[in-house]
Amino acid sequence: MARKSFMYSVLEAVQYEMQKDPNMIWIFELTPPVASTPGKPVINLEREFGRKRVVNTGIDEMWMAACVLGAGLAGSRAATYIPYQGNAMCFQILQNHAGKLHHMTGGQAQMPVVFVLEMTGQTPGFAGQHSDYEIDTYYAHIPGLKTVIPSNPTDAKGMMVSALRDPNPVAFLYAAGLRDMIEDVPDDPYTTPLDKAAIRSEGSDITIVGSGGGMPEVLKATEQLQKQGMKVETIDLRSLKPMDTETLVTSVQKTKRLLAVDQSYYTLGPAAEVIARVAENVDGARFKRIAFPDAPPPASPEMFLWMRPNADHIVAAAKKLAA
Numbered sequence: 001m002a003r004k005s006f007m008y009s010v011l012e013a014v015q016y017e018m019q020k021d022p023n024m025i026w027i028f029e030l031t032p033p034v035a036s037t038p039g040k041p042v043i044n045l046e047r048e049f050g051r052k053r054v055v056n057t058g059i060d061e062m063w064m065a066a067c068v069l070g071a072g073l074a075g076s077r078a079a080t081y082i083p084y085q086g087n088a089m090c091f092q093i094l095q096n097h098a099g100k101l102h103h104m105t106g107g108q109a110q111m112p113v114v115f116v117l118e119m120t121g122q123t124p125g126f127a128g129q130h131s132d133y134e135i136d137t138y139y140a141h142i143p144g145l146k147t148v149i150p151s152n153p154t155d156a157k158g159m160m161v162s163a164l165r166d167p168n169p170v171a172f173l174y175a176a177g178l179r180d181m182i183e184d185v186p187d188d189p190y191t192t193p194l195d196k197a198a199i200r201s202e203g204s205d206i207t208i209v210g211s212g213g214g215m216p217e218v219l220k221a222t223e224q225l226q227k228q229g230m231k232v233e234t235i236d237l238r239s240l241k242p243m244d245t246e247t248l249v250t251s252v253q254k255t256k257r258l259l260a261v262d263q264s265y266y267t268l269g270p271a272a273e274v275i276a277r278v279a280e281n282v283d284g285a286r287f288k289r290i291a292f293p294d295a296p297p298p299a300s301p302e303m304f305l306w307m308r309p310n311a312d313h314i315v316a317a318a319k320k321l322a323a
Contacts, residue, residue, distance in 0.1 A: 004185040006178045008035040009153035010116070011043045013160035014079065016189045018049055024164075025071055026054045027064050027080040037182070065090035065115060069098055069169070072111035077164060079114040084130060084176070087117040091138065098169040099144035110167045114160070119213070120176045124308075127299035134263040134292075136212065137270060139171040140240035147240045148194050149173040149263075151215035153185050155238060158192025166194065173240075175213030175263070197244035199251070203231030206257040206322050209248065209274050211237035214263040214309060221314035230322060240270050248274060249281045256284060257321050261309055262291035288321045290314060 004012070011033055018024045026033060026045055033045035033054060046054040057064055061082050068078035082090060094115060101109045117139065120131050140147040148163065148170060150156040156174075163170040200215075201222055210218035215236055222234045233251050237243065252258045258278055260271035271289040278285065290309045298304055 001184050001186055002037065002040055003182050004037045004040070004153050005035065005180070005182050006153045006156050006174075008037045008040070008043065009157035009185050010160050010174070011035045011045065013157045013189065014164065015043055015045060015048070017077070017161065017164045018045065018053070021077055023075075024053070024077040025068070027057060027067055027078070028055070029057050029059050029061070029064065029083070031081060031083050032056070033081065061087070061089035062093060065093035065098075068113045068115070069093060069111055072113035072169070073101070073109060077112045079116060079164065081116040081118070083118045084120045087119065088132075088135065088138070090115070094139065094145055094169070094171065095142050099142040102144055102168055111169045112164070112167050114163045114170050114172050116172045116174055118174045118176050123177055124301035124304040125299065127297055127304075131297045134175070134213065136173050136240055137264045137268060139173065140270065144168070146170045146194055146242070147173065148238060149175065149212035149240060150238060151175075151178065151210075151212050151236050153181060153183050155192055155198070157185055158190050159194060159238070161189055162191045162194050165191070170194065173212060177213040181216075194239055195242045195244060197238055197247045198236045199247065200234040200236050201226070201232055203233040204254055205231040206259060206318055207233045207235060207248075207251040207255045208259045208261065208314065208318060209235045209237060209271070210261040210263070211240065211270060212263050214261055217309065217311045218261050218314060220311040221318065224311060224315050225318055230318065232318070237270065237274070243273065243277065245277045245281070248278050252278045252282045252285050256282075257286050258288070259314070259318050259321055260287070260289040261314055262289060264291060265294050266291040267294050286321055288317050290317055
């Protein structure tokens with residue numbers, strides 16, 4: 001166990017899997033697969049495994065996604081790291097090929113590939129073509145593609161190991177806002193399920209659901225509400241698809257109040273899906289959602305932070321819902 005950052009934890013998982021499997025490859029552009037943390041050896045995948053297995057390409061996200069998909073179809077495990085707004089450039093490969101080929105071939109085609117997609121939407125001051133408030137919904141909407149969004153280094157490591165061992169393609173969403181998060185993470189490899197939400201706190205007054213880069217504010221709000229006497233059940237989705245409906249329904253059957261906090265735009269975001277699934281299965285519950293407005297993120301950090309769901313917004317909504 002040692003203190004590790006989000007990306008160090010991710011690369012530690014990749015390093016272990018590449019040591020086990022000499023055929024596994026990693027494709028990247030711009031951002032070398034290097035990470036360090038105090039007291040631990042620097043991870044440098046390119047130096048450790050060589051440039052034939054860890055490939056720095058030109059800036060062509062479509063090619064990167066297609067390359068790892070082809071490697072997967074040929075029987076090699078593969079992963080690619082696509083930074084910031086480049087993640088939308090490869091959408092066609094994920095939507096039209098990664099999600100479909102397994103089904104189009106009657107289950108014969110397997111694609112053990114992971115698309116690590118960085119999302120810059122949690123960072124104020126980017127704006128313009130360098131920021132889009134979490135576009136997690138885009139990928140979760142693709143049939144045949146698992147879409148996971150860990151919210152801390154511990155889950156990031158366990159879910160990356162699980163994703164790399166999955167026989168089918170996984171979109172591993174990396175919220176750039178979590179880049180500086182550091183916590184104690186086990187040194188040995190372990191797996192974390194790709195289909196199970198995590199209950200971060202147990203309570204009976206209200207259920208609050210969040211995910212990815214928004215979880216720090218959700219947990220901060222939970223702590224404030226608990227200090228004020230509210231019994232809060234807080235759920236971290238971890239996986240957008242498959243979504244853990246059972247955990248959501250079981251919680252709201254108990255609390256009868258659901259506040260869904262979205263890391264996407266208001267319209268058709270994961271929060272809407274959370275509420276729909278619970279509403280189909282729980283009678284007599286009350287619902288509320290908080291999301292980023294349906295507008296491009298502004299350049300002004302002050303305006304951006306005013307629009308982004310935060311702990312104060314969550315506390316106010318929870319109190320109103322519980323009144």
